[in-house]
Amino acid sequence: MSPRRPPVTVPVVSASTRVPVELTLTAGRRPAGRRPPRHLADLPLTERRVAVTALGEPAFRASQLSRHYFGRYTDRADEMSDLPRASRDALAQALLPRLLTAERELGCDDGTTRKTLWRTYDGALVESVLMRYPDRVTMCVSSQAGCGMACPFCATGQAGLTRNLSTAEIVGQVVAGARLLATGQVPGGPGRISNVVFMGMGEPLANYASVLAAIRRLTDPVPEGMGISQRSVTVSTVGLVPAITRLTAEGLSVRLAVSLHAPDDELRDTLVPVNRRWQVAEVLAAARDYTAATGRRFSVEYALIKDINDQAWRADLLGSLLAADLAHVNLIPLNPTPGSKWTASRPAAQREFVRRLEAHGVPVTVRDTRGREIDGACGQLAASAGP
């Protein structure tokens, strides 16, 4: 493998944010696969103390540095005036490397939905979306560059897996959103991130260790982490049953969402190919166990695809499968990927689907289509950005 070439980084001002962001110009793509540089968000606070001590600094500097990153959302040495100048430069360089550079920023809904396309240190592209609602701010994050699950209706799935993201690369997406909000750069005044959903690129449970550590960093209180409530974090999965079982044993109170998309194995085998390994009944059994252990209702995600999975009989079958459960169905009007032969269901079919689920006593919501103009739903920005 060729030695890694350092990226050329130039400060630019993003038109949409009017704040300086770093645009990294890379001379072609470097091979992926190496571990990203170590960052304090990869480590629990105890290990940050060890790392700080190894740099010849007193251990308490780990908390100071962590407060800056997790509490004030900065990784810039010049914004850390409580640290001696010489120490802050060395510490920031060693423990707060810039892992993600904003390649492109898109906004819609009067600026309250903002999508960022990030370039990683090794040239991979990932995205995150911030959505501000009157009562909450949700950050949708990526857990992998690309995805290996190959769901045919999902743009990310069609591109394949590049690599897992590190814990700090996942957390960094949320910290960046928190910084935008805290500094009043999202319309509605200064605010905080209230919810995080692992619904960006990637299959979070296929990157288990990094995602679990990211959940801890996001939800542990400052200075250990960012202090977001576990109940406000949602992990969305294609249904990797052993990993759901492992998550159940962690004793967390995060919300579990399973991407079902079909109530019958015959169709689900094609829409969610991993169904050939873990079928509908096993996925639902694992989700039920999660709910039994946590007391939290699980969600079923179901992208409504015209004439593919939106028939009345499938609504009835789904309703009967879930009737006895503490579950909730989130219907997602299909966001067609470029060149796809599939489209969203007709409104009448969607309404009938909702009605039949409700007739079985199953709570249903239809996801709003926020960010659709900026391909906010499913990895299309990264897919269309090209190399």
Ligand code: SAH
């Ligand atoms: N790998 C995780 C996260 C994927 S993104 C998972 O499968 O759950 C979050 C949700 O968006 C998933 O339910 C996914 O199936 C759905 N999705 C992907 N592409 C979509 C599209 N084109 N239209 C509507 N929903 C889509």
